[in-house]
Structure formats: structure tokens, C-alpha cells
Amino acid sequence: MKVKGSHVILSLVLLVSGFIVALSYQFTNLNSAANQTNGSQWREEDELRDQILMEQMVNRSLTEELRDIQNQLTEFEEEIVNQQTRYFNLVEDLDRLRMITGNVGVVGEGLSVTLNDSEYVEGENPNNYIVHEQHIRMLIDELLVTGAEAIAINGHRINSQSYIQCIGPVIEVDGHISFAPFEITALGDSETLNEAINMVGGVKDRLLSDNIEVRIEKKNEIVLEPYFSERGES
Amino acid sequence: MWLPILGLLIGIFLGLFTEFRIPDAYSSYLSIAVLAALDTLFGGVRAHLENVFNEKVFLTGFFTNIALAAGLAFLGVHLGVDLYLAAVFAFGVRLFHNIALIRRILLDSWFSKGKDRKETQ
Numbered sequence: 001m002k003v004k005g006s007h008v009i010l011s012l013v014l015l016v017s018g019f020i021v022a023l024s025y026q027f028t029n030l031n032s033a034a035n036q037t038n039g040s041q042w043r044e045e046d047e048l049r050d051q052i053l054m055e056q057m058v059n060r061s062l063t064e065e066l067r068d069i070q071n072q073l074t075e076f077e078e079e080i081v082n083q084q085t086r087y088f089n090l091v092e093d094l095d096r097l098r099m100i101t102g103n104v105g106v107v108g109e110g111l112s113v114t115l116n117d118s119e120y121v122e123g124e125n126p127n128n129y130i131v132h133e134q135h136i137r138m139l140i141d142e143l144l145v146t147g148a149e150a151i152a153i154n155g156h157r158i159n160s161q162s163y164i165q166c167i168g169p170v171i172e173v174d175g176h177i178s179f180a181p182f183e184i185t186a187l188g189d190s191e192t193l194n195e196a197i198n199m200v201g202g203v204k205d206r207l208l209s210d211n212i213e214v215r216i217e218k219k220n221e222i223v224l225e226p227y228f229s230e231r232g233e234s
Numbered sequence: 235m236w237l238p239i240l241g242l243l244i245g246i247f248l249g250l251f252t253e254f255r256i257p258d259a260y261s262s263y264l265s266i267a268v269l270a271a272l273d274t275l276f277g278g279v280r281a282h283l284e285n286v287f288n289e290k291v292f293l294t295g296f297f298t299n300i301a302l303a304a305g306l307a308f309l310g311v312h313l314g315v316d317l318y319l320a321a322v323f324a325f326g327v328r329l330f331h332n333i334a335l336i337r338r339i340l341l342d343s344w345f346s347k348g349k350d351r352k353e354t355q
Contacts, residue, residue, distance in 0.1 A: 009289045011241030013278070013296050017271035018242045020300075022249025024268045027256060 116181035146196040148186035
């Protein structure tokens with residue numbers, strides 16, 4: 001009995017010590033394993049940090065690129081704006097030039113001058129009592145010099161290439177035959193045009209001295225049709 | 235004779251395969267407990283060989299040594315002094331001392347046996 005009791009005690013002690021030793025062994029193993037995982041974790045963290053740095057560098061370069069591109073875009077936009085203003089100016093010029101050449105209809109204030117043959121006096125030379133082409137030319141020259149922007153004779157627009165020719169009792173303007181009374185409408189500053197025509201010793205006086213009836217009328221709105229030559233010639 | 239070995243095997247088995255975990259902070263206590271257990275075991279073996287083995291002394295010595303070592307380590311941790319090193323040192327010295335005594339006793343018995351055999355022959 002005694003021997004068996006000592007055996008039991010010994011086995012109990014051995015059990016406890018074995019348990020402790022095994023636990024310690026396992027614990028140490030676990031710790032080293034944990035250390036290893038820590039090491040691998042550290043390495044992973046390092047790699048991830050490297051990746052982040054790489055990404056940041058890439059981001060930085062991309063940002064610079066973006067800034068460059070934005071600058072380029074701004075330059076392009078400015079260029080486009082310049083071009084647009086240039087185009088705008090060109091279109092304005094074109095409009096003005098077209099107005100001068102008579103390719104477009106124009107509306108605005110202006111002056112209307114009507115020339116009419118005077119009453120024929122029996123026994124006189126009838127040539128002295130009708131409107132001649134040179135009268136009209138004189139009037140148109142005066143108006144152009146004064147700054148008229150567009151001129152029409154009896155509603156027929158004239159341009160720099162127009163001709164005015166006398167055919168007996170009528171006048172041909174660009175193949176379009178007109179007869180008295182001739183209404184010459186000029187677009188421009190009506191005040192200036194009026195003064196130019198009414199100048200003492202000027203056009204009006206000379207026309208009157210040639211026995212022509214002159215009626216001058218300032219108008220707030222004159223509509224001039226665009227110039228269309230016959231048979232589509234320009 | 236087989237009962238203590240069976241106990242040892244069961245203890246190892248339990249320690250290895252139970253999911254019993256100790257927090258990191260108590261790892262030093264565990265190491266000291268291991269040392270105390272080994273010391274007591276070798277002390278017991280020595281006492282047995284010297285024929286002064288007492289179960290009660292052995293049993294109480296085993297548990298009190300473990301408890302004392304753990305308490306010392308606990309105190310050291312809380313005082314900021316590595317007192318568990320003292321326990322490790324003391325147990326280590328005693329371990330070597332006990333093992334040396336065991337070796338000597340075994341050698342003596344071996345040689346005395348050889349002498350006896352020679353003398354009888």
C-alpha cells in the first residue's frame with residue numbers, strides 16, 4: 001500500500017511536471033512561430049509601404065502631367081479665343097465689304113435725292129431740260145466722297161463696277177434702264193450727306209442751274225436690296 | 235513502475251494537445267515553473283537514491299517550489315526588478331548540484347557493485 005501510494009504521488013507529480021514542460025515547449029514554439037509571422041508581416045508591410053511610395057510617385061508625375069495638359073488646354077483656349085475674335089473681325093470686315101460691293105441688303109438711315117426733268121419750255125433745246133447721266137454721276141460721286149455706304153438708283157443698287165450710260169431720253173444703269181424721275185438713295189449719316197449736297201455752289205446749286213428739279217429728303221430707314229446683275233453675272 | 239511513466243505521458247499529452255493558452259506576459263512564470271518542477275524531480279530522485287525519500291516532503295516541496303518561484307517572478311515584475319532571474323539562478327544551481335550528486339551516487343553504487351562482484355568472485 002505504501003509503495004503504491006508513493007507511486008501515485010510520483011505519477012501525479014510527473015503528470016504535472018510533464019504538463020508544464022509540454023506547455024512551455026508548445027508556448028515557445030508558438031512564440032517563435034508568432035515571431036516568424038511577425039517577420040513576414042513586417043516584410044509585407046515593407047512591401048506595401050514601397051508600393052504606396054511607388055504609387056505616390058506615379059501620382060505625383062501624373063499630377064504634373066495633368067498640370068501640363070491643363071496649361072496646354074488653356075493655351076489652346078486662348079488661341080481659340082484669339083482666332084474667334086479674329087474671325088469675328090473678319091466677318092465684320094466681310095459684312096462691311098459686302099455692303100460696299102452691294103452683295104447684301106442693308107437697312108439704315110440715309111438720304112433720298114429725287115431728280116426730275118423740269119417743265120419743258122417751248123422753243124428751247126430740250127436737252128437743257130432733262131436729267132443727264134453726268135448729273136447723276138456727279139451726285140453719286142459727291143455722295144460717295146461724303147461717306148455714303150450704299151447707293152441705289154431707282155432701287156437698283158450700284159457698286160464699284162457699275163456703269164451709268166445715257167441712252168437717249170433714258171439712262172442705263174448696269175443694263176437696267178431707268179427714267180425720270182430718278183430717286184437716288186444713299187445710306188449714311190443723313191445729316192452729313194444733306195449738308196454736302198446743300199453746300200453753297202455745290203451739287204444742288206449746279207443741278208438747279210441745269211434746270212433740274214431736286215428734292216432732298218432725309219429718311220430714318222432706307223432699305224436697299226442687294227445687287228443682282230442680270231443673268232447672274234456679278 | 236509503469237504508473238509514473240503513464241502519468242508523465244498523460245501530462246505531456248495534455249500539455250501538447252489541449253488548447254490551453256497562456257498570455258505572453260506570463261511566459262516567464264511558466265519557464266520558472268518548469269525549472270522548479272525539474273529541480274524538485276531531480277531532488278526527489280536524489281533523495282530516493284540516498285534513501286531519505288519522503289513523499290510528503292516531496293509533494294509539498296514540488297508545489298511550494300512552483301508557487302514560490304511564480305510568486306517571486308510576480309513580485310519582481312511588479313517591483314521592476316528581474317527577480318525571476320534569481321529563481322532561475324537558484325534552481326539552475328540546485329539542478330546541477332542534484333544531478334552531480336545523482337551521478338556520484340550512481341557511480342559509487344556501480345563501482346561498489348563491481349567491487350562486490352570482484353570480491354565475490
